[in-house]
Amino acid sequence: MRARASVLLLPLAASACSYQHYQSTFGNAATEARQFNILFIIFLLISAIMYVLVIAFLIASIARRRRAGAANVMEDKRHHETDPLMRTGLIAWGALVGTGLVALAIASFVADRGMASAAASEKLSITVTGNQWWWDVRYNAADSSKMVRTANEIHLPVGVPARILLRSNDVIHSFWVPSLAGKEDLIPGRDNDITITPRKVGIYRGQCAEFCGAQHAKMALVVDVDSYPDFLKWWQHQLQEAAAPANPLALAGYKYVTTRACGSCHAIAGTPASGTVGPDLTHLASRRTIAAGMLPMNEGNLYGWVADPQSIKPGTKMPTVGLEPSELHAVVAYLETLK
Numbered sequence: 001m002r003a004r005a006s007v008l009l010l011p012l013a014a015s016a017c018s019y020q021h022y023q024s025t026f027g028n029a030a031t032e033a034r035q036f037n038i039l040f041i042i043f044l045l046i047s048a049i050m051y052v053l054v055i056a057f058l059i060a061s062i063a064r065r066r067r068a069g070a071a072n073v074m075e076d077k078r079h080h081e082t083d084p085l086m087r088t089g090l091i092a093w094g095a096l097v098g099t100g101l102v103a104l105a106i107a108s109f110v111a112d113r114g115m116a117s118a119a120a121s122e123k124l125s126i127t128v129t130g131n132q133w134w135w136d137v138r139y140n141a142a143d144s145s146k147m148v149r150t151a152n153e154i155h156l157p158v159g160v161p162a163r164i165l166l167r168s169n170d171v172i173h174s175f176w177v178p179s180l181a182g183k184e185d186l187i188p189g190r191d192n193d194i195t196i197t198p199r200k201v202g203i204y205r206g207q208c209a210e211f212c213g214a215q216h217a218k219m220a221l222v223v224d225v226d227s228y229p230d231f232l233k234w235w236q237h238q239l240q241e242a243a244a245p246a247n248p249l250a251l252a253g254y255k256y257v258t259t260r261a262c263g264s265c266h267a268i269a270g271t272p273a274s275g276t277v278g279p280d281l282t283h284l285a286s287r288r289t290i291a292a293g294m295l296p297m298n299e300g301n302l303y304g305w306v307a308d309p310q311s312i313k314p315g316t317k318m319p320t321v322g323l324e325p326s327e328l329h330a331v332v333a334y335l336e337t338l339k
């Protein structure tokens, strides 16, 4: 029975872990998530103690009443009113409940201050904008030549507090990377932010946590926590413009993408494509997924997506363009060079 259950669960576990790594509120992979978890355990322990005591008193009183017998009910009541032991017991119980509540209040205050102090020492500023149904990501820098734009994948250096400014272009979304921090909404016309101080190098999955339309469930993101040198390497790479197409097929794809509809919705740095309706494609092939965490980034999925995005994510703002097979080959060959 047990063996069969684990066999059934195996493919589920494998598909969840293969390219997106895991998504767990117990991940403890950032200071913020850890503070939440410590707070959760304190709440759980104090509430559990109270619960066990209440149930123990309940059982004890039922047992006592049973022993005393139904006939003595009136007498028993009078007896209680004057029983000094009962009075002390009730006062002690009240004091215990009061102390428990004060302890919970102090614990949540300390957790809140801890998170606020991380926010004050922020070193990296990123703007994440929610769109139906993908995430636009911009790394802010005073020097505009140091700004990076990408989509659906965020890289963070381990140990560095990152302040993520949350905006929305359409409806309310919610930014949630359970292993790293709590949820925070992206609300049109409102400036929200969340601070994440990653503690462990790894890949974490995030998910939009506020229903935002038909493809809400297919609006995920990948957070890649890198060592500091790896992060700098990634950043330097993202700052570069797209490489020029190296072979005739890719060149044909380049021409298609930059002169037809694609370029009016997508930007590719260093080319005439400069649309802002869809994700930036400059380094598309260096990302782990396409279509907001829906599909692993690979050749087959690029074919499927570019040929018919509406069948993969019905309602998506990317229309099915209707390319000829030769155009599709060329476009995918070009997209694959966008490392």
Ligand SMILES: [Cu+2]
Pocket: 172, 173, 174, 208, 209, 210, 211, 212, 213, 216, 217, 219
């Ligand atoms: Cu959503």
